[in-house]
Amino acid sequence: MIRQPATLRWLAAIGVYAFLYLPLLIVILHSFNASKLGTQWSGFTLHWYQVLLQDDEMLRAAYHSLLIAAVASAVSTVLGTLAGLALHRYKLRLLPLLIMAPLAIPELLSGVSLLIFFVLINFTLGLASIMLAHIAFCISFVAIVVRSRLVGMDPALVEAARDLGATPWQSFRYITLPLIAPGIVAGALLAFTLSIDDFVITFFTAGVDASTLPLRIYTMIKITVTPEVNAISTILVLLTLVILAIAARLAPSALRSGT
Amino acid sequence: MPSQERLTRWLIGGPPWLYLLLLFVAPTLIMVAASFGWPGAEGGLAPLLLRDAQGLHFDLTLDNYTDLAATTLYAWLFLKSLAYAVVVTLCCLILAYPLALTIAKSPKRWRNALLLLVILPFWSNFLVRIYAWMIILGPQAGLSRLVNGVLAWLHLEPVSLLFSPFAVLIGLIYVHLPFMILPLYANLEKHDPALLDAARDLGAKPWQCFWQITFPLSRPGVIAGAILVFIPALGAFAVPDILGGTSGIMIGNVIKMQFLEARDWPFGSALSIVMTILVLALTAAAAWAARRAGGRIYD
Amino acid sequence: MPLLDIRNASRWFGELGAVQGVSLQIEAGEFFTLLGPSGCGKTTLLRLIAGFEPLDQGQIFLGERDMSSFPPEARPIHTVFQSYALFPHMSVAENIGFPLRMRSVSKSEIQTRVQAALDEVKLPQMASRYPDALSGGQRQRVAIARALIDQPEILLLDEPLAALDLKLREQMRVELIKLQQEVGITFVYVTHDQSEALALSHRIAVMNEGKVIQVDVPDKIYEFPLNRFVADFIGNCNLIDAEVAVIDGARVQLSAKGLGTVSAQLEQPVQIGQAGVLALRPEKLRFAIDHTPDENYFSGKIRHQLYLGDVTRYMVELDEGLTLQVLLPNTSGGRSFDIGDSVQLAWHDTAGRFLNA
Numbered sequence: 001m002i003r004q005p006a007t008l009r010w011l012a013a014i015g016v017y018a019f020l021y022l023p024l025l026i027v028i029l030h031s032f033n034a035s036k037l038g039t040q041w042s043g044f045t046l047h048w049y050q051v052l053l054q055d056d057e058m059l060r061a062a063y064h065s066l067l068i069a070a071v072a073s074a075v076s077t078v079l080g081t082l083a084g085l086a087l088h089r090y091k092l093r094l095l096p097l098l099i100m101a102p103l104a105i106p107e108l109l110s111g112v113s114l115l116i117f118f119v120l121i122n123f124t125l126g127l128a129s130i131m132l133a134h135i136a137f138c139i140s141f142v143a144i145v146v147r148s149r150l151v152g153m154d155p156a157l158v159e160a161a162r163d164l165g166a167t168p169w170q171s172f173r174y175i176t177l178p179l180i181a182p183g184i185v186a187g188a189l190l191a192f193t194l195s196i197d198d199f200v201i202t203f204f205t206a207g208v209d210a211s212t213l214p215l216r217i218y219t220m221i222k223i224t225v226t227p228e229v230n231a232i233s234t235i236l237v238l239l240t241l242v243i244l245a246i247a248a249r250l251a252p253s254a255l256r257s258g259t
Numbered sequence: 260m261p262s263q264e265r266l267t268r269w270l271i272g273g274p275p276w277l278y279l280l281l282l283f284v285a286p287t288l289i290m291v292a293a294s295f296g297w298p299g300a301e302g303g304l305a306p307l308l309l310r311d312a313q314g315l316h317f318d319l320t321l322d323n324y325t326d327l328a329a330t331t332l333y334a335w336l337f338l339k340s341l342a343y344a345v346v347v348t349l350c351c352l353i354l355a356y357p358l359a360l361t362i363a364k365s366p367k368r369w370r371n372a373l374l375l376l377v378i379l380p381f382w383s384n385f386l387v388r389i390y391a392w393m394i395i396l397g398p399q400a401g402l403s404r405l406v407n408g409v410l411a412w413l414h415l416e417p418v419s420l421l422f423s424p425f426a427v428l429i430g431l432i433y434v435h436l437p438f439m440i441l442p443l444y445a446n447l448e449k450h451d452p453a454l455l456d457a458a459r460d461l462g463a464k465p466w467q468c469f470w471q472i473t474f475p476l477s478r479p480g481v482i483a484g485a486i487l488v489f490i491p492a493l494g495a496f497a498v499p500d501i502l503g504g505t506s507g508i509m510i511g512n513v514i515k516m517q518f519l520e521a522r523d524w525p526f527g528s529a530l531s532i533v534m535t536i537l538v539l540a541l542t543a544a545a546a547w548a549a550r551r552a553g554g555r556i557y558d
Numbered sequence: 559m560p561l562l563d564i565r566n567a568s569r570w571f572g573e574l575g576a577v578q579g580v581s582l583q584i585e586a587g588e589f590f591t592l593l594g595p596s597g598c599g600k601t602t603l604l605r606l607i608a609g610f611e612p613l614d615q616g617q618i619f620l621g622e623r624d625m626s627s628f629p630p631e632a633r634p635i636h637t638v639f640q641s642y643a644l645f646p647h648m649s650v651a652e653n654i655g656f657p658l659r660m661r662s663v664s665k666s667e668i669q670t671r672v673q674a675a676l677d678e679v680k681l682p683q684m685a686s687r688y689p690d691a692l693s694g695g696q697r698q699r700v701a702i703a704r705a706l707i708d709q710p711e712i713l714l715l716d717e718p719l720a721a722l723d724l725k726l727r728e729q730m731r732v733e734l735i736k737l738q739q740e741v742g743i744t745f746v747y748v749t750h751d752q753s754e755a756l757a758l759s760h761r762i763a764v765m766n767e768g769k770v771i772q773v774d775v776p777d778k779i780y781e782f783p784l785n786r787f788v789a790d791f792i793g794n795c796n797l798i799d800a801e802v803a804v805i806d807g808a809r810v811q812l813s814a815k816g817l818g819t820v821s822a823q824l825e826q827p828v829q830i831g832q833a834g835v836l837a838l839r840p841e842k843l844r845f846a847i848d849h850t851p852d853e854n855y856f857s858g859k860i861r862h863q864l865y866l867g868d869v870t871r872y873m874v875e876l877d878e879g880l881t882l883q884v885l886l887p888n889t890s891g892g893r894s895f896d897i898g899d900s901v902q903l904a905w906h907d908t909a910g911r912f913l914n915a
Contacts, residue, residue: 006364012357019354020380020436023391030394079275086272095272098279104542106494108511109290109531110283112518116293116528117286119303136282139275160643162630163608164704165660168267170631174656178647197384199497204518217386221393221501233387244382248375 024237031230048231058232061216064127065196068212072134073191079135080142080191081184087143088150099140110137111204118205125207133205134195141194142187149183150176189247193240287535294528295319304524323529333513333530337537340510343424344492347431348439351488352481354432355439359480360473363447374444381437389501392430396420396502422504430498435491439484446480447473482549490538510534561586561621561744562607562712568615569602576602578768579616584712584746589738591747593755594765595791600748603765604714607746608637620711631660636705637714640721642697644689650676650700651685657708675703695726706741715747719754731757752792756780764788780839782825785914789837794871796838796882800912802828809907812836816880820854822910835913840871840885842909845895849904858882860899870894874903 031049035042052058083099086092102110110133118129153176161171199214206215213236220229297305297320305318327333362373380388395402398419407417420426450473458468496511503512510530517527560583569577577599584590592600605611607618609630618625625633636657644653654675655668663671676682679699689697698718705713719727735758738745749755755762756776763773764787772784783789786797803819804811810824814836822836849855858876865888872884872895882903888894895901 006361009357009361013361016354016358016436017376019433020377023388023395023433024380024383026394027387027391079278082271083275086268086275090268090272092268092272092276095276098276098283102279102283104490105535105538106491106511108494108496108514109535109538110286112514112527112531113286113290114282115518116304116524117282117289120289132282136279139279143275154641154643156639156641156643157645159610159630160637160639161645161656163610163635163637164657165631165708166656167629167631170660175645193382197382199385203497214384214386217384217390218497218501221386221390229390233384233390236387237383240382240384241379244379248378 027230028234028237030227031234033227033230035227048227051226051228052231052235055228057211058213058216058228061211061213064211065213068127068131068134069192069195071131072138072195073188075131076135076138076191077142077184077188080139080187081146081180083139083143084146084150084180084183084187087147099143102137102140107137107198107200111201114201115204125205126210129205129207130202130210130212133201134198137198137201138191138194141190142184145187145190146180146183149180153179186247189243193243193247196236197240290528291532293525294323294532295321296525296528297322298523298525303522320525323526326526327529327533333510336508336510336513337533340493340495341537343428343431343495343509344489346428347435347492348485348489350428350432351436351439352484354436355443355484359440359443359447362444363450370448374441377437377440385434385497386501388434389430389498392426392433392502393421396426396429421502422507424503424507426502426504427499427507427509430502431492431495434498435488438487438491442483442487443477443480446477446483450476479549482545486542486545490541493538493541494534559621560584561588562746563619564603564607564616565619566616567603567606567613567618569606569611570614575768577606580765580768580770581616582763582770582773584744586711586744587742588760589735589745589747589758591749591755591759591762592765593749593752593762593791595750597767598765599768600750600765601716604637604716604746604748607712608635608714609633634711635714636708636710636712637716638698638701638705638718640716640718642689642701642718644697644700644704646689648688649685650681650687650689650692653689653700654704654707656704661708671707675707679703694721695730698722698730702737706743709741710743712744712746715745717749719749719751727754734758756792764791766791782911783837783913786835786837789835789911789913794840794883794885796836796840798836798838798880800834800836802830802832802834802912805830810912812910812912814880817856817876817878820910821852821907822912823908825911828912833915835915837911837913838882838905838909840883843882843884843903843905845884845886845901846904847902849902852907853904854907854910855902855904857900857902860895860897860901863895863897874901876903 032044032046033041034045034047083095086095087099114129114133114136115125118125123129157175157179158171161175162168166174196212197214198212199218202212202215203218206212213232217229217232220226293304297318299305358377362370362377365373394400397403398421403420406420410417454472454476455468458472463471494511495509496515499507499509499512500515503509514527514530514534517523517530521527562582562584564580564582564584567577567580568575580599580603592603594600602611606613607625609625609628613626620633620635645656648656651669651672655672658668658671672685673682676685679702681696681699681703684692684696684700689700692700701718702713719730722730731754734745747755747758756779759776761773761775762779764771764779766787772779772788774782779788780792783792783795789795790797798814798817800812800814800817800820802810803813805824805828808824809821810828812820812822814820817836820836828834846853846855856876856878858874860872861875861881862873864871867888869885869887872886873881874884875881884903886894
């Protein structure tokens, strides 16, 4: 059968790719732009990166972001893996709803409800409140990734293990766990990225003292727009890209099924 | 044996279940309760349970909801936000479809790479992506100068591309586009190419093939993508906050203001609850529509 | 005492009785086959023995031990799964050594025994390969080696040859028989392929719709099927509705529909007028010019023939109206008869059997 060349479609597709990438490329480009006002190109420089490294506020925000992301991804990976296992194997009442609901509701609503919650129980807003909030939404993502990995696993393998003498725990440890390990790692990386990137929920649960990179960037965008923003943006973009590339290697199908 | 399995079930599923109960369900329920409360003396929320001369009783009111219903401003804002969400969803659909179709029809070995190319910009920081449009739409940038140049040539007033509804819409489309591409692709990939061959064999032209075969079959994917775009767009707050200025305000901004600036938490809660109900109703409607179209939304 | 004693076992899935009141005794060292069409319950029965399904009713005894309190990992019974279920993240050696590892056998001993097992299934060089690099036949042998390495009392095999092509299947059949004789372990084999069951087994249990219909050695099942279902399922058979007309010692005269009066062998006591089925194996009929007094004799015309190389199947329409299938070896090379030829069919009085419906 003769295939028609779908040139029109390919052109549209490339156009959309361009639409997706150009804004980011512009930011990355401007991070090397010596001009202070931002849109006229006046020479290549690494000046803004140097400013970045000396910006204490920024470094503090970066440190907080990494700390929160590390804790949030660690805890949510454990809880999310448990949830993924439970979703796949047991019909625990309401668990699917509890996992899916946070994903279905706009982040704004989660953010404000957590704000009220923390204040009501007299929990000081700060790094801890941000961590707790991040863990909550990360669990769902990790659960979905782990579950999709479990779905792809041949159920006969666990039966074979038990048939050959493995107790339920042994069959989990020697068969299930190694086979879903890439999914767990992908889930952890996903959680880490989501945590570093999160703005809306962090915005409401941060309180006065705590600062994360997205919050800092927000302040910089709204109040004092300096080209430093371009530099930190570029670094963030590259960081998440690297993490994503690793995660894509480990569990390519899991990332797609998550949507 | 069954009771042992019961124990394992709760040992494994229990911890996440508990965590989400405490940090997702409880806050939501508290917000529902708060929407019936009074604002505190210095802002925030006044205690819902009051001990006074009459003993212990609930101090609740419907004022928040009645105020909401009485003020046309909020109804107008909800409608505006809904309209924005509709426009954004439609635009995302139009932009996403050719891309998703192209990837689905491309040789198998290219597909993962092409998909990755879609996901990559999506995974860069959310604020960065919004900020990028601040640069592009800024008054100094090429685009703005071009548009205003044309307008001047037509003897019309210059417009500001930034801090406008236009900027908000573009920002929302940009941020949510991948959410439309991926489910659409997931659906299109499963289409049997033999169906199109059969249609062409029977005399259908390419445009007809698309409308008669491809598009109807893709409906579950379209609906899934529509939900994943519409609902976050409806509740958007960061995009209008950064790109919208005063004319691009959505209901999300108002809620934020109630919580952080006006500090009328009960009222903010009431607004949030109304939005939640709206979101849930739309999700349910979409799920119903998807079932009729023969697909499933969530795995 | 039988090695495996299944007493009145039942397993229900909702309204569906997958296994209903099955009782079987399997002796040590037997190659015992569960044979039946899809959905007859043979795989469910196998899973009940392995411990993956709980018994809704009845008991299963291994020797003197009631298996119902033993989870799968505690039973000295191993399974060769239909899909082989080799662990993809472990090498061949690690797969085979898995049962020993679960019993905390020392690493050095595992290594020796794994190598011995590989030699036994004729895959000596495959220790460090991974399952996805093996062919179907090789994977099957690894699955068998893995299940036998710690010498279980019973080996369960769930249609292990189903995924192999014809030549390989026939080869593996011979190897399975040899293997079972060498290791002497009891095999319980599940298949829907009746020729496979006949070739491999010491005894066969024919199952249908959750129940065991007949248990016997292969030639008895073939020659003396209990009822219409067994006669039809095993091999080819002419099945004609018939009624008992005259009882004459070890013979019976039947009034067969479309055939008239036919003599057949009597197996169980019957009554005059009893309705049943006349079962006639195609290979027991011959084309004859004349016949002896203790043969049934009919004339007809050849309507179809199926040339199969070593044999030919003929469909002969008798003058009385009935069509019978005849199987003849092609001893004189090529086709001996043509469609439309008039022939005389003869078969011995003892060739036909009268069965319950």
